[in-house]
Amino acid sequence: EAGVAQSPRYKIIEKRQSVAFWCNPISGHATLYWYQQILGQGPKLLIQFQNNGVVDDSQLPKDRFSAERLKGVDSTLKIQPAKLEDSAVYLCASSRGTSGNEQFFGPGTRLTVL
Amino acid sequence: QKEVEQDPGPLSVPEGAIVSLNCTYSNSAFQYFMWYRQYSRKGPELLMYTYSSGNKEDGRFTAQVDKSSKYISLFIRDSQPSDSATYLCAMKPDTGRRALTFGSGTRLQVQP
Numbered sequence: 401e402a403g404v405a406q407s408p409r410y411k412i413i414e415k416r417q418s419v420a421f422w423c424n425p426i427s428g429h430a431t432l433y434w435y436q437q438i439l440g441q442g443p444k445l446l447i448q449f450q451n452n453g454v455v456d457d458s459q460l461p462k463d464r465f466s467a468e469r470l471k472g473v474d475s476t477l478k479i480q481p482a483k484l485e486d487s488a489v490y491l492c493a494s495s496r497g498t499s500g501n502e503q504f505f506g507p508g509t510r511l512t513v514l
Numbered sequence: 515q516k517e518v519e520q521d522p523g524p525l526s527v528p529e530g531a532i533v534s535l536n537c538t539y540s541n542s543a544f545q546y547f548m549w550y551r552q553y554s555r556k557g558p559e560l561l562m563y564t565y566s567s568g569n570k571e572d573g574r575f576t577a578q579v580d581k582s583s584k585y586i587s588l589f590i591r592d593s594q595p596s597d598s599a600t601y602l603c604a605m606k607p608d609t610g611r612r613a614l615t616f617g618s619g620t621r622l623q624v625q626p
Contacts, residue, residue, distance in 0.1 A: 442616025
């Protein structure tokens with residue numbers, strides 16, 4: 401079974417630029433998560449989708465971050481405009497059901513904002 | 515105060531040692547407790563999860579939950595250099611907002 405795929409793996413941008421990340425979850429997984437992991441910290445949930453609907457986006461900075469999961473499969477996370485404090489690893493995870501007890505993570509996209 | 519506290523380490527042990535990794539938490543609503551392993555520049559990998567209090571064993575790994583003390587542990591027996599990684603605890607409630615709350619991770623180094 402193929403794991404969660406993410407691209408790009410690394411991205412360097414200047415502040416105020418925009419950036420987009422892509423995630424393809426494990427086939428058949430209904431729930432998809434985007435996390436932000438700042439260096440030295442644990443992942444923090446940004447947004448959770450169940451199929452193509454948003455379940456939880458309470459921690460998403462909606463003035464600059466947006467995400468979509470069209471057709472209930474792959475997803476994109478966008479930041480516009482980026483700030484220095486957005487430098488982090490952006491992790492995508494998926495789970496088969498809705499409980500979230502067994503989440504499978506992708507390798508992440510490491511974003512550096514200069 | 516963070517909801518989940520975890521000593522960042524690094525924790526350095528010789529190969530074959532028993533490793534104890536711990537987290538404390540403040541939210542009594544947490545019912546599910548997970549342990550993830552994260553190698554450098556990789557995503558977290560779920561090792562095991564438990565519900566409520568008690569022990570769970572999987573191979574060389576044992577997870578313990580003491581809800582009365584709000585304290586969870588992961589024990590690794592016969593540690594190997596390949597166990598060198600950052601270990602993250604995570605937890606979530608049974609109802610309401612079910613997002614995982616992670617600790618900041620403990621870095622473990624197993625010396626050959």
